[in-house]
Amino acid sequence: MGGTFDPIHHGHLVAASEVASVFDLDEVVFVPTGQPWQKADKHVTEAEHRYLMTVIATASNPTFTVSRVDIDRPGPTFTIDTLRDLAVERPDAQLFFITGADAMSQILTWKNAEELWSLARFIGVTRPGHELNGRGRDVELLEVPAMAISSTDCRRRVGEDKPVWYLVPDGVVQYIAKHRLYRLAGRLEDGLSSGIEDDDVFPTKGKHGGNPSAVEQPTG
Ligand SMILES: Nc1ncnc2c1ncn2[C@@H]1O[C@H](COP(=O)(O)OP(=O)(O)OP(=O)(O)O)[C@@H](O)[C@H]1O
Ligand SMILES: O=C(O)c1ccc[n+]([C@@H]2O[C@H](COP(=O)([O-])O)[C@@H](O)[C@H]2O)c1
Numbered sequence: 001m002g003g004t005f006d007p008i009h010h011g012h013l014v015a016a017s018e019v020a021s022v023f024d025l026d027e028v029v030f031v032p033t034g035q036p037w038q039k040a041d042k043h044v045t046e047a048e049h050r051y052l053m054t055v056i057a058t059a060s061n062p063t064f065t066v067s068r069v070d071i072d073r074p075g076p077t078f079t080i081d082t083l084r085d086l087a088v089e090r091p092d093a094q095l096f097f098i099t100g101a102d103a104m105s106q107i108l109t110w111k112n113a114e115e116l117w118s119l120a121r122f123i124g125v126t127r128p129g130h131e132l133n134g135r136g137r138d139v140e141l142l143e144v145p146a147m148a149i150s151s152t153d154c155r156r157r158v159g160e161d162k163p164v165w166y167l168v169p170d171g172v173v174q175y176i177a178k179h180r181l182y183r184l185a186g187r188l189e190d191g192l193s194s195g196i197e198d199d200d201v202f203p204t205k206g207k208h209g210g211n212p213s214a215v216e217q218p219t220g
Helices: 010-022 047-058 079-089 151-159 170-178 185-189
Strands: 028-032 064-066 096-100 121-125 139-142
Touching: 010 028, 010 047, 010 096, 010 121, 010 139, 028 047, 028 079, 047 064, 047 170, 151 185
Parallel strands: 028 064, 096 121, 121 139
Antiparallel strands: none
């Protein structure tokens, strides 16, 4: 399952779990993108943070693993390279590529789109707010439990001091707070450069800084 995972959330995890169950997969490899070229106009968090959040989110599931192939390969991330690298690492595996309805509708714009089908089976999963139709030639469609969660919304919520508990795994909530990620989310997504220091805009709050209301432990 490839994604920018900025941050990884329960929509990704439910989709992966459901595909693994329906297709009886031995392993789901989460592959955070290095440089997602179709998001070049957007601010994307440093790859190591996205990788580590993905490791934290998947750690408790023995069939979930995380690959560095896309973040260790220089240049823009193309799925054709992802699949070739995974095939070299796992020569005997039959590969599946899991993608949500929004990404799937763009597949024909991906690099070497026509070659992709020979490298993996493509599974398109439902996603609230996006129509699921088979745009790619050989995409198989699967309905998964609806999770109306997006990374964009998670980032915005942190930037607005709103909680992201239960939208992302607990460890990811804590990682976001510890590294003070997304505190400028709304402004960055509105087109500001990422070079602004957090404290230039948001005065430090609480002993460790960060978003106290977004990270305090839930009660009750
Ligand atoms: N809630 C969801 N349900 C099903 N699939 C999802 C969901 N969220 C993301 N996906 C799929 O997971 C893959 C990786 O998504 P990505 O990391 O870009 O997350 P995102 O929430 O779409 O991020 P952003 O809001 O920043 O664009 C894509 O194929 C996407 O369609
Ligand atoms: O190969 C391409 O040209 C290509 C273009 C856009 C997206 N992708 C892949 O699609 C997956 C989801 O991407 P994203 O940007 O929605 O997180 C991720 O694995 C990307 O590398 C791939």
